[in-house]
Structure formats: structure tokens, C-alpha cells
Amino acid sequence: MSDRLSVFKTYKLYVGGKFPRSESGRVYEVTDSKGKWLANAPLSSRKDARDAVVAARKAFGGWSGATAYNRGQILYRIAEMLEGRRAQFVHEVADAEGLSKSKATEQVDAAIDRWVWYAGWTDKIAQVVGGGNPVAGPYFNLSSPEPTGVVTVLAPQKSSFLGLVSVLAPVIATGNTAIVIASEKSPLPALSLGEVLATSDLPGGVVNVLSGRTAEIATPLAAHQDVNAIDLAGAGTDDGLAKELEIAAADNLKRVLRPQPVDDWSATPGIDRMTAFLETKTVWHPTGSLGASGSGY
Amino acid sequence: MSAGVYSCYARRYARLVTMPTTAHTLTDVAASESTLRRFLHGLPGVDAVGLEARAASLGTRSIKTTAKAYAIDLAISMVDLTTLEGADTPGKVRALGAKAVRPDPTDRTAPATAAVCVYPDMVATAKEAVAGSSVKVASVATAFPAGRAALSVKLADVRDAVAAGADEIDMVIDRGAFLAGNYMKVYDEIVAVKEACGASARLKVIFETGELSTYDNIRRASWLGMIAGADFIKTSTGKVAVNATPANTLLMLEAVRDFRAQTGVQVGVKPAGGIRTTKDAVKFLVLVNETAGEDWLDNHWFRFGASSLLNDLLMQRQKLATGRYSGPDYVTVD
Numbered sequence: 001m002s003d004r005l006s007v008f009k010t011y012k013l014y015v016g017g018k019f020p021r022s023e024s025g026r027v028y029e030v031t032d033s034k035g036k037w038l039a040n041a042p043l044s045s046r047k048d049a050r051d052a053v054v055a056a057r058k059a060f061g062g063w064s065g066a067t068a069y070n071r072g073q074i075l076y077r078i079a080e081m082l083e084g085r086r087a088q089f090v091h092e093v094a095d096a097e098g099l100s101k102s103k104a105t106e107q108v109d110a111a112i113d114r115w116v117w118y119a120g121w122t123d124k125i126a127q128v129v130g131g132g133n134p135v136a137g138p139y140f141n142l143s144s145p146e147p148t149g150v151v152t153v154l155a156p157q158k159s160s161f162l163g164l165v166s167v168l169a170p171v172i173a174t175g176n177t178a179i180v181i182a183s184e185k186s187p188l189p190a191l192s193l194g195e196v197l198a199t200s201d202l203p204g205g206v207v208n209v210l211s212g213r214t215a216e217i218a219t220p221l222a223a224h225q226d227v228n229a230i231d232l233a234g235a236g237t238d239d240g241l242a243k244e245l246e247i248a249a250a251d252n253l254k255r256v257l258r259p260q261p262v263d264d265w266s267a268t269p270g271i272d273r274m275t276a277f278l279e280t281k282t283v284w285h286p287t288g289s290l291g292a293s294g295s296g297y
Numbered sequence: 298m299s300a301g302v303y304s305c306y307a308r309r310y311a312r313l314v315t316m317p318t319t320a321h322t323l324t325d326v327a328a329s330e331s332t333l334r335r336f337l338h339g340l341p342g343v344d345a346v347g348l349e350a351r352a353a354s355l356g357t358r359s360i361k362t363t364a365k366a367y368a369i370d371l372a373i374s375m376v377d378l379t380t381l382e383g384a385d386t387p388g389k390v391r392a393l394g395a396k397a398v399r400p401d402p403t404d405r406t407a408p409a410t411a412a413v414c415v416y417p418d419m420v421a422t423a424k425e426a427v428a429g430s431s432v433k434v435a436s437v438a439t440a441f442p443a444g445r446a447a448l449s450v451k452l453a454d455v456r457d458a459v460a461a462g463a464d465e466i467d468m469v470i471d472r473g474a475f476l477a478g479n480y481m482k483v484y485d486e487i488v489a490v491k492e493a494c495g496a497s498a499r500l501k502v503i504f505e506t507g508e509l510s511t512y513d514n515i516r517r518a519s520w521l522g523m524i525a526g527a528d529f530i531k532t533s534t535g536k537v538a539v540n541a542t543p544a545n546t547l548l549m550l551e552a553v554r555d556f557r558a559q560t561g562v563q564v565g566v567k568p569a570g571g572i573r574t575t576k577d578a579v580k581f582l583v584l585v586n587e588t589a590g591e592d593w594l595d596n597h598w599f600r601f602g603a604s605s606l607l608n609d610l611l612m613q614r615q616k617l618a619t620g621r622y623s624g625p626d627y628v629t630v631d
Contacts, residue, residue, distance in 0.1 A: 053624075057625070223622070225621055225626065226625065
């Protein structure tokens with residue numbers, strides 16, 4: 001009996017709800033932890049990064065304007081869709097990180113649960129970090145958290161899937177849109193996550209996944225005037241890069257989340273990663289009876 | 298080859314020769330309805346596939362670094378910064394005027410745009426806003442954008458705009474008459490409007506190419522407009538689904554090139570509507586250079602009718618100057 005010809009998967013970027021190849025036409029070889037070839041991944045250029053920013057900016061109005069409840073539903077839907085493709089992700093994570101099947105399953109399950117955790121937070125975060133402020137005058141004074149805008153996320157280099165979800169989910173849970181630079185060495189789970197996001201009612205452009213050399217893509221994104229914040233989680237192993245990106249980011253006063261040492265991505269995350277990309281809007285409302293002019297003065 | 302044989306070839310291939318060749322023809326073509334029709338219908342048919350392929354292939358040129366910087370500055374200087382909304386306020390027109398004079402307040406090396414383009418009742422406001430600069434004031438007139446009004450109303454519209462100080466008048470042709478084959482009516486209207494413009498205002502004739510259905514019609518309209526005395530021929534109003542495309546602009550550029558070869562009179566071209574990115578604008582500049590030639594690479598002879606294009610040009614300009622991608626936060630919201 002002859003062997004069946006193998007059908008290789010072409011991994012592609014996920015930008016603006018579509019799956020383009022890199023504008024540059026380049027790819028690079030992705031290997032497993034033992035150096036065995038797995039697939040070719042797109043080697044993104046700065047122009048792919050530029051296109052991703054345009055897509056993310058376009059999606060921001062709709063996503064930040066969606067109700068928190070709706071965002072929660074969509075994040076939960078992502079968990080549902082991942083559950084259906086669990087086996088694929090277990091396989092990819094095991095290959096990428098050199099884990100046993102049971103260890104990889106733990107990682108994938110934790111990642112799915114992470115989506116559910118953040119799905120629950122979307123309509124609660126405002127109550128925790130916002131609220132009415134006491135003031136000495138006839139006013140209501142209310143603070144509410146608002147999303148920062150377009151956020152560039154450098155996904156962790158080692159934890160290719162759980163780490164990725166742990167940095168991505170909090171960014172979009174609060175209404176930001178994201179450009180994710182996948183782990184340079186093991187980008188395949190991130191690129192497959194794009195396929196899940198595309199079928200989870202998540203509007204195109206809310207999450208954009210790029211693969212390639214982290215330093216090459218992150219540099220123009222850190223300097224990009226239309227990116228509002230940058231999470232440097234994936235620059236962690238390289239102090240020089242993190243510093244360089246932070247300097248480039250200073251030019252338009254981007255919010256920068258410096259690399260935090262994380263030993264165990266499966267620990268309960270807390271809300272710090274959500275609040276890192278929130279801004280507080282405070283508004284004053286006059287109270288009391290309204291005069292003839294229609295105001296309380 | 299004997300003369301007799303040659304004339305036999307000439308007759309057989311007459312329709313393949315690019316254009317009728319004697320200057321004499323043009324003085325007489327508008328003598329009557331029938332001569333005008335004979336001339337316009339005698340223009341060679343347009344090879345639609347070839348035209349689109351040519352426009353597409355010219356759009357693939359790679360324009361980088363110093364050439365790109367030149368193209369961006371040239372394109373900025375060619376923009377007719379336009380606001381043609383029912384909701385235009387004097388404040389908005391003043392803001393537009395300020396932007397036309399100094400498109401990038403953070404960089405004084407950015408050139409001014411060619412003109413601001415407004416409705417006739419806003420001309421005086423616009424004129425004040427650009428006073429003392431090189432920026433012209435263009436006004437649409439003749440019952441823009443439909444052009445469905447009596448000639449006397451259209452002419453009054455033009456005279457008002459000119460009296461208010463408009464340097465350029467953008468008129469629309471009567472597409473209904475054109476499509477019905479009533480070329481003389483269209484011709485007479487253009488001539489009358491040209492007269493109403495007087496010596497001070499340049500006349501741009503808008504064909505609304507999206508409503509003319511065929512490339513042949515666009516070629517006919519171009520010649521009709523030029524024979525009637527247009528200073529500029531313009532693709533469209535920006536108010537219909539299909540506006541300026543590389544193909545119809547290429548066709549009009551060929552027309553102005555051939556018209557100058559035949560009569561010695563140079564006519565400008567203005568694509569309008571739907572040109573939103575620097576990349577698109579640069580493609581049009583390539584078309585101009587490769588079709589009409591360098592003589593048209595000047596804002597006296599080529600314009601972009603646009604509003605959002607300017608912001609993209611400025612963002613690209615900032616990118617070239619600083620090396621950082623710019624964003625919409627760094628240009629005005631119009």
C-alpha cells in the first residue's frame with residue numbers, strides 16, 4: 001500500500017479579519033524543540049505591521065463602543081471555539097514547547113479557561129476601577145475606565161499559547177484593539193488562534209496576528225504614531241530590545257508595560273494586565289433642581 | 298508607392314489613425330449640430346481592454362525615496378481642497394482655507410494646496426480665508442451636481458461666483474442632453490458659461506464620467522469640452538458611485554495631449570472623487586507624466602479634486618521626514 005501524500009498547512013497572518021501572506025512574500029522555517037522542521041511561517045515586514053495598525057484603528061471604534069456584555073459574550077465564544085479545536089492546539093503546543101501530551105493539555109485547558117475568566121471581567125472591571133467620587137459641591141463626579149486604543153502586544157517567547165492568551169485577552173477584554181507579535185521561535189499556535197478568532201464573532205481587525213522577527217516588527221510599531229500602547233512581555237529575554245522599544249515609544253507618549261518576570265502563566269492573573277491599558281475618564285454632572293436656563297447654576 | 302494606393306490605404310484605415318489631423322476641422326466642427334455630431338462620432342473608438350490594461354500597468358511603477366518625496370509635494374500642491382456639503386458653515390470653510398494655505402502647521406516646508414473648492418455662496422468666505430496666499434478659490438456652479446436647471450439660472454450661478462471673487466469655476470455639463478445626442482446644447486452651454494466666467498476665471502468642465510456609460514462617450518465629451526473652450530476637463534463631481542478612475546483619467550489625458558498636438562492649446566485635467574491615498578495620487582502622477590508629459594506636471598495643468606487625500610499625503614510626508622509612521626491624530630479632522 002502506498003503512503004498517502006502529506007497535506008501541509010500554509011500558516012498565514014491574521015490581519016483585519018483576513019488571512020494574508022506577508023506583504024514581503026518572505027517565510028521562515030519553524031522547528032520543534034528538537035530542531036525538526038514543522039512548517040514555514042510568514043516573516044512579516046514593517047509594512048505588514050503598518051497594515052495591521054490601520055486594521056486595528058479601523059476596528060477600534062466598533063469594538064470599544066460595543067457593550068461590555070457583548071464583548072464578554074464574544075470572549076466566551078472564543079473559549080467555546082477553542083474547546084472544539086483542543087486536540088489541534090495540544091498537538092501544536094506540544095511540538096512548539098517540547099511538552100508531553102498531558103503537559104500540553106494542561107496549557108491549552110488553562111488558556112481556554114483564561115478566555116472565560118476575562119469574558120467574565122468585561123462588564124465588571126468598570127465597577128472595580130471606576131465609580132462615583134465624593135465631591136464637596138452639588139455635582140455627581142464619576143470616573144469610568146476607557147480603553148487606551150490600539151495596543152501592540154509582544155507575546156511571550158517561551159509560553160507560545162497560554163502566555164499569548166494571557167497577554168492578549170486582557171487587552172481586548174476592555175475594548176482595546178491589538179496587534180500581536182507571535183513568539184518568534186514558536187508562532188504556530190498564535191497563527192492558528194487567528195483562525196479561531198475569525199470564527200468567534202470577533203470583528204475583523206480587533207486582533208491582528210503577525211509572525212516573524214520580533215525586533216524587526218516591534219521597532220516600527222513602537223515608533224508608530226498611531227499605536228497608543230505597547231506590552232513588552234515578549235522582549236523580556238532581551239534587555240537591550242526592551243529599552244530601545246521603550247525609547248521609541250516615548251515619542252508619542254505610548255503607555256508602555258515593561259516586561260514582568262512570569263514563572264507560571266497558569267497562576268490566577270489578577271486585573272493588572274487589564275488596568276495597564278485603561279485610562280480613567282472623569283466627568284462632572286450638576287445635580288439638584290434645574291433653573292429656567294436648564295442648568296443647576 | 299503611388300499616391301492612389303496610399304489614399305486607398307488611408308481610407309481603409311482612417312478610423313485607426315489616432316485623431317483627425319487638420320486644424321481646419323476644429324474651427325468648423327461646431328458650425329452646426331450635424332458637423333459636431335459627425336466630428337464626435339468620427340473620433341476613433343476606445344479600446345477599453347487596452348486602456349484599462351495600460352492604466353493598470355502604469356499603476357505598478359515603484360516610486361520610492363526622493364522620487365516619492367517629490368511626488369508627495371507635487372501632489373499636495375495640486376490638491377483642490379474640497380468641501381461640497383449641504384452642511385458647510387462659514388467656520389468650516391475658514392478652517393479649510395487655513396489648511397489649504399498651510400497644510401502641515403508642524404512643518405513649514407510643506408507646500409500650499411492649489412485651491413479650495415466650495416459652493417458659490419461660500420466663495421467670499423473662502424476668498425477671505427486664503428487672502429494673501431497663492432491658494433486659488435474654485436467654485437462649483439451651474440446647478441451642481443445635477444446640472445438640471447435652466448441656462449439662465451446656471452449663468453446667474455456662475456456670475457454670482459465670479460462676482461464673489463472665484464478664480465476658477467467648475468461647471469457640470471448637461472448629461473441628459475449629452476446622452477440624448479444633443480451635443481450642440483451641451484456645446485452652447487459651455488460656451489455661454491465660459492463667457493460668463495469672463496477673462497478672470499478659468500473654467501473647469503465636469504463630465505461626470507460615471508454617468509456617461511462608455512469610454513467612447515468620455516472621449517467625445519472631452520473633445521466637445523475642449524472645442525467649446527474649457528480650460529480644464531474634470532472627471533466627476535464626487536457625488537456619484539463611480540468617480541475618477543485611472544482608466545478614465547488616462548483617456549482624458551490622451552485627449553488633452555492630442556488636442557494640444559492639433560491646436561496648440563493646452564488644457565488641464567482634474568480627476569475628482571475617490572482618490573484617497575498617496576499611493577493612488579502617485580499612480581495618477583505617473584499617468585500624467587507618461588501620457589500628457591512633463592508639461593502637465595504642474596498645478597496650473599493638473600489638479601486633484603479631493604478632501605481626505607490631503608491628510609494621507611501629509612501623513613506620508615511626515616513618515617518620510619521622521620521615519621516613523623504617522624497617524625490620523627496628527628492631521629486635522631475635516
